[in-house]
Structure formats: structure tokens, C-alpha cells
Amino acid sequence: MRTDIFARLDREPEPPKIEIPRMSRTRLALFGGTLAFYLAIVVAVLISSWLVIIDWKVMLFRPYQQWPELHAFLDYFVVLGQRGPTAVMVAAWLGWRSWRQHTVRPLLVLGASLLLLNATVGAVKLGLGRLGPHYATRIGSPELFAGGDIFPSGHTANAVVTWGILAYLATTPRARRYLSALSAVVALGVGLTTVYLGTHWLTDVLLGWAAGLLILLALPWCETLIGRTETIILSLRDQLLSRRLPMPSLPVASGGPRPAIYPQRLPSEDGGEPVRHPVGAAGAARLPGGGRSTVSGTGAPAGQGAAGTASAAGTSGSTATARLTQTRPHTVARSQHAPHASHTPAPAGTRRPPRSRPVAGG
Numbered sequence: 001m002r003t004d005i006f007a008r009l010d011r012e013p014e015p016p017k018i019e020i021p022r023m024s025r026t027r028l029a030l031f032g033g034t035l036a037f038y039l040a041i042v043v044a045v046l047i048s049s050w051l052v053i054i055d056w057k058v059m060l061f062r063p064y065q066q067w068p069e070l071h072a073f074l075d076y077f078v079v080l081g082q083r084g085p086t087a088v089m090v091a092a093w094l095g096w097r098s099w100r101q102h103t104v105r106p107l108l109v110l111g112a113s114l115l116l117l118n119a120t121v122g123a124v125k126l127g128l129g130r131l132g133p134h135y136a137t138r139i140g141s142p143e144l145f146a147g148g149d150i151f152p153s154g155h156t157a158n159a160v161v162t163w164g165i166l167a168y169l170a171t172t173p174r175a176r177r178y179l180s181a182l183s184a185v186v187a188l189g190v191g192l193t194t195v196y197l198g199t200h201w202l203t204d205v206l207l208g209w210a211a212g213l214l215i216l217l218a219l220p221w222c223e224t225l226i227g228r229t230e231t232i233i234l235s236l237r238d239q240l241l242s243r244r245l246p247m248p249s250l251p252v253a254s255g256g257p258r259p260a261i262y263p264q265r266l267p268s269e270d271g272g273e274p275v276r277h278p279v280g281a282a283g284a285a286r287l288p289g290g291g292r293s294t295v296s297g298t299g300a301p302a303g304q305g306a307a308g309t310a311s312a313a314g315t316s317g318s319t320a321t322a323r324l325t326q327t328r329p330h331t332v333a334r335s336q337h338a339p340h341a342s343h344t345p346a347p348a349g350t351r352r353p354p355r356s357r358p359v360a361g362g
Contacts, residue, residue, distance in 0.1 A: 018103070018171060023220040031217040038210040045130075045142050045151070045203050052142050055201040059133040063196040074193045081155030081190035086162040087114060094169070104233055106169050108226045109219065116215045116222075117161050124211070125149040133198050152207030153200045156191040160212025163187060168216060187212065 021027070044051045064071055079085055087110075094106035130151035131143040144151075163183035170176035191205035200208075 018101070018105070020223050021168065021220045022223075027217055027220065031214065034210055034213050034217060038207065038214060041203055041207045041210065042124075042128075045128075045144065048140070048142050051203050053140065055133075055203055056139060058195060058202050059136070059198065062198065064198055067196075070196070074196055078155060078190060078193045078197065080163075080186055081159040081194075083114075083154070083158045083162075086158060090162050090165060094165075097169075104230050105226060108229055109169060109222075110165055112222050112226060113161050113165055113215055113219060116218070117157060117212070120215070121152060121154055121157050121208075121211050124152060124207075125154070130201075130204075133201060150200055151204050152211050153191060153194055153204040154208070155194050155200075156187065156205050156208030157212040157215075159183075159187040159190040160209060161215050164212065164216045168219060 041051070091107065091110060094110055098104050098106050126149060128151050129145045129148050131137070131146045131148035132150045135148065136143050137146075160183070163186050164180075167176050167179035167183050170179050187209065191200075191209060194200040195202055195205055
């Protein structure tokens with residue numbers, strides 16, 4: 001068993017089956033109820049109902065002046081509802097899960113939810129154009145169609161969606177329960193913090209909670225498109241990897257065919273055509289007379305100025321192999337033949353090998 005720290009970084013095997021949420025009757029009923037609540041809040045603000053009066057009472061109460069000791073902490077806590085920091089944190093965690101589970105679905109679900117959030121919440125913000133509490137002009141007015149962009153609360157809706165995605169993508173019922181409670185606490189706290197800081201009306205927060213919950217409840221309708229997108233992305237990844245990875249080299253089995261031997265060109269000393277000596281893997285070169293010379297550590301053939309040692313091996317008819325030690329480099333011409341065993345070696349210092357002579361008395 002591996003005990004090093006990198007053992008924990010190994011990707012876990014692909015889960016046998018990742019449960020994908022479906023649009024069940026319960027979820028459909030929750031979606032319909034949340035949508036009705038969403039529309040009721042919008043209508044109540046449009047007609048300046050008692051909810052608008054509550055908005056003004058809370059704003060004039062000024063919670064940030066009643067409990068100033070909470071201001072420093074809540075200034076940092078409200079960051080959990082900002083789109084940029086929360087998207088980066090959650091995307092990092094889901095990217096790690098995608099790598100370990102061999103899938104890109106978590107990242108695609110996060111991207112689809114953020115796209116729906118920007119489209120729906122942004123459209124309502126710009127369409128209603130409500131001003132915030134700090135920019136209100138008339139007491140008791142809903143401050144609609146005045147060029148604002150705070151209705152519904154983007155911080156609140158983003159907190160519901162971003163942290164709720166963790167519960168939506170949970171793979172076990174226990175993890176789903178814990179993550180649902182955690183995301184609900186964070187979303188509730190972020191919404192009330194914006195009311196405390198005076199950046200949103202209370203009805204902004206109510207509509208933000210409803211807007212974020214609607215996106216989470218509608219995500220199963222996007223699962224088919226998410227699955228098709230994942231298939232396309234994985235197929236493109238496989239194509240790119242197949243083009244970039246080199247072809248694996250096959251090992252040569254023992255006793256099988258050897259790699260091709262490329263000839264080595266050695267220049268002829270008399271200015272003639274260079275002589276080709278095939279060089280094998282072991283560094284041995286065949287001489288024109290049928291002999292065999294070895295290549296020294298410097299890469300030059302050996303064959304002159306050394307004493308040969310021969311050893312007989314095998315039965316009758318086997319040939320002796322001479323191992324020659326090189327003293328200085330030389331070349332061998334095409335027209336020369338290997339020296340006979342009875343010939344006298346050339347004097348030391350000469351560059352040309354001895355020429356063959358007829359044996360007397362032959």
C-alpha cells in the first residue's frame with residue numbers, strides 16, 4: 001500500500017452511477033409554488049402594497065446604526081454572496097471533483113446555473129429599474145423605473161445558486177442534507193446582511209431568494225443539454241490527445257529481427273571512392289577480406305599496430321576470431337585485402353597496411 005502524500009492525489013475510479021436529479025412531481029410542485037411567490041412579490045411592489053411600507057420602516061430603522069459592532073464582520077461575510085469570489089471558490093472545488101470522477105458535469109452544471117442566473121435576474125433588474133435605500137427620493141414610494149438595478153437582490157440570488165449547487169451535485173443523501181442546510185444558512189445570512197447594511201430593501205431579498213431557488217429547481221430540465229455538451233467535450237479531448245501523443249515503440253523480442261544496420265562511410269586514403277562498412281549494434285565492422293574488426297571507444301576501427309589473439313570455439317570447421325587493439329586511426333581502401341596470417345606486420349608508425357605477397361614455395 002502506498003503511504004506517500006501523492007497517494008491521496010490519485011484519481012478515484014469512476015463511480016458506477018452518478019444519480020442525476022429528475023423533474024419529479026415534488027420538484028415540479030416546489031417550482032410552481034416558488035414561481036407563484038416570485039410573481040406575488042413583484043405585484044406587491046408594483047402596486048405599492050404593505051410590503052413597500054415595511055421596506056421603508058426597516059430602512060428608516062437603520063440596522064447598521066443600531067448594532068454598529070457587527071458592521072466590520074458583516075462587511076466580510078457579505079462577500080459570500082458576490083458572484084466573482086464565490087464562483088471562483090466553488091469552481092475550484094467542482095474542478096477537483098471533475099478530475100477525480102473523470103467527468104466535466106459538475107463544471108457544466110455550475111456554468112449553466114450561473115448563465116441562467118445572469119439572464120433572469122439581470123433582465124428583471126434592468127426592467128424594473130428600482131433604486132436602493134440609499135438613493136430613495138420619496139418616502140413610501142416603491143422607487144421603480146428610476147434607473148436602478150437592485151430588485152431582486154443579486155447577492156442573495158447568487159448565494160442561493162452558488163452554494164446550492166454543492167447540494168444539487170451531492171452524490172449521497174447524507175451529504176445532500178448537510179450541504180442543503182449549509183447553503184440555506186449562507187443564503188439567509190447574506191440576504192439579511194444586505195438589509196443590515198442598507199444596500200437592499202427587504203422585498204429585494206425576498207425576491208432574490210425566490211429567484212435563486214427557481215434556478216436550482218429548474219436545473220433538471222437542463223440535464224439533457226448538459227449531457228450532450230459533456231459528450232462533445234470528451235470526444236474533442238480524445239481527438240486532441242490522439243493527435244498529440246506519439247506512437248509507442250514496440251520492443252524487439254529476444255531472437256527476433258534486429259534493427260536496420262546503416263553503413264558507415266570511411267574515406268579512402270588514396271583519394272578513391274569511400275568504403276562502406278556496415279556497423280552493427282555491437283560496434284563491429286566487417287572488413288573486405290571476410291575478417292571482422294571492432295570499433296574502439298573513440299569510434300574509429302581497429303586493425304593495425306596490435307597483436308591479435310585467437311581462440312577456437314565449437315567443432316571442426318569453426319573459424320577463429322581475432323581481437324585487435326587500435327593504436328592510431330586508419331582507413332581501409334576498397335582494393336586492399338585482409339592481410340594473411342603469415343605476413344609480417346607493417347613497421348610501427350606507417351599509416352598503410354602491408355600489401356599481400358605470394359607465399360614462396362607455394
